[in-house]
Amino acid sequence: MLGSEPLSSETALLAALRSGDEDAFCALVDTYGAAMRRVALTFVRSSAVADEVVQEAWLGALRGLDRFEGRSALKTWLLRIVANIARTHAVREARSAPFSSLDLARESAEHEPALPTDRFQGPDERHPCRWVSFPMPWSAEPDSALLSAETRKLIADTIAGLPDGQRIVISLRDVEGWDYAEVCSVLELSETNQRVLLHRARSKVRAALERYLTAESP
Amino acid sequence: MNDDFSCQEMVEVVTNYLDDALPPDERQRFERHLSYCAGCGTYVNQMRETIRQTSMVPREESLPPTLREEIVAQFRNWKRD
Numbered sequence: 001m002l003g004s005e006p007l008s009s010e011t012a013l014l015a016a017l018r019s020g021d022e023d024a025f026c027a028l029v030d031t032y033g034a035a036m037r038r039v040a041l042t043f044v045r046s047s048a049v050a051d052e053v054v055q056e057a058w059l060g061a062l063r064g065l066d067r068f069e070g071r072s073a074l075k076t077w078l079l080r081i082v083a084n085i086a087r088t089h090a091v092r093e094a095r096s097a098p099f100s101s102l103d104l105a106r107e108s109a110e111h112e113p114a115l116p117t118d119r120f121q122g123p124d125e126r127h128p129c130r131w132v133s134f135p136m137p138w139s140a141e142p143d144s145a146l147l148s149a150e151t152r153k154l155i156a157d158t159i160a161g162l163p164d165g166q167r168i169v170i171s172l173r174d175v176e177g178w179d180y181a182e183v184c185s186v187l188e189l190s191e192t193n194q195r196v197l198l199h200r201a202r203s204k205v206r207a208a209l210e211r212y213l214t215a216e217s218p
Numbered sequence: 219m220n221d222d223f224s225c226q227e228m229v230e231v232v233t234n235y236l237d238d239a240l241p242p243d244e245r246q247r248f249e250r251h252l253s254y255c256a257g258c259g260t261y262v263n264q265m266r267e268t269i270r271q272t273s274m275v276p277r278e279e280s281l282p283p284t285l286r287e288e289i290v291a292q293f294r295n296w297k298r299d
Contacts, residue, residue: 020297033281051285058289062296120226129224134257156275174272199233206268
């Protein structure tokens with residue numbers, strides 16, 4: 001969660017920053033810098049570009065310090081700045097790539113089922129649109145594969161391979177823990193379009209886990 | 219009249235259900251289906267587990283040192299201006 005109320009300690013921090021206190025600035029960079037870089041990497045795939053975005057964001061934050069009114073938490077403000085800059089870079093990157101457009105609204109308008117249609121019975125079968133066979137429950141044992149580092153890597157790799165909109169939305173919502181309103185506002189997406197992208201992304205991650213966990217079981 | 223969701227519809231509205239974004243009547247239809255369909259129960263649990271596992275994907279918790287230095291250098295320049 002980004003949090004929406006400014007912390008009272010932030011008032012002191014802001015005063016220190018405005019007076020040019022380097023320790024205060026370093027503390028801020030150490031607290032939020034890594035999260036800002038993760039957000040940048042959600043939008044742009046190259047770490048060199050992400051680093052540029054993060055630098056640009058800090059500069060933007062410093063220049064905007066006097067305009068920061070403390071209506072949101074400092075963290076929210078910083079993440080919004082980095083997301084907006086990263087988004088601009090991603091759009092620019094997308095324009096030079098032939099098959100990508102970073103048109104998130106359009107991406108969400110394309111029809112794509114959560115599961116292949118052959119998982120469900122056809123119109124001429126006994127129970128149309130019901131499962132052909134139920135999904136196999138995953139083991140919930142504490143030492144099961146579910147908890148392994150390998151599983152997490154599988155999830156990270158699956159997310160990295162998703163189309164732009166799905167990748168960005170699931171990263172912000174489920175990895176970073178933003179709420180839907182924050183994601184909609186930063187991405188300039190409607191609530192509905194955002195949920196469509198999140199739904200597809202989650203469905204694909206679930207499917208990847210299913211393939212992995214079902215193949216693992218004896 | 220049976221207006222329950224089919225299993226195929228269930229897997230398409232599950233995200234709205236988990237996000238509490240289904241209108242009350244659809245929420246009822248969703249929960250009614252869950253009450254008798256073990257397959258969809260498993261599916262919904264797996265979506266919950268997917269969300270939980272995704273939230274535990276390891277995240278980079280610090281900045282590369284050179285980037286941090288550049289950001290601090292930028293601060294010093296800003297201070298001078």
